[in-house]
Amino acid sequence: MNIIFASDHAGYRMKLELIPFVEDMGHTVFDIGCHDESSMDYPDVAYPFAEAIGKGEYDRGIVICGTGIGVSMCANRVKGVRCAHCADPLSARLTRQHNDANAIALGGRIIGIELAKEIVKEFLTTDFAGGRHQRRVDKIENR
Ligand code: RB5
16 A cells, blocks of 8 residues: 655654555555645645545555644545554454554653554554445535
8 A cells, every 4th residue: 555654853763663664565655745844834735745645646544743733633634534543453443343543652751662563463464344344434524
């Protein structure tokens, strides 16, 4: 799959560690920034990240800030984006099965890198369950 990554300065280091992990899983990664640890405003990367997903330019997205909260708030304002703020692997699996999440938001200052890798692994390997969940996802999108 084509995977878009974005982070602010607080998520930058985690992003750098996750990119080779995702590439090793066989995916193609696009990192739209930020590109160093200089302080910046997370909406400036979270909106371009989400707009690209909303337009269908990428299969999935991973966005990281200090808590994961600010970037998820931005991402979920963009039509077509279903971004789950995840801090555990089960939530990552269930948001794929039930919500067909096309993005996850991680807190680079909240969780460790090994936990983040487990979350990302579930996010990228779990299929949407469809069925009754498709009706519910349609209700998210057709509001
Ligand atoms: C940056 O200090 C921090 O506010 C940001 O990374 C994020 O946690 C916001 O939700």
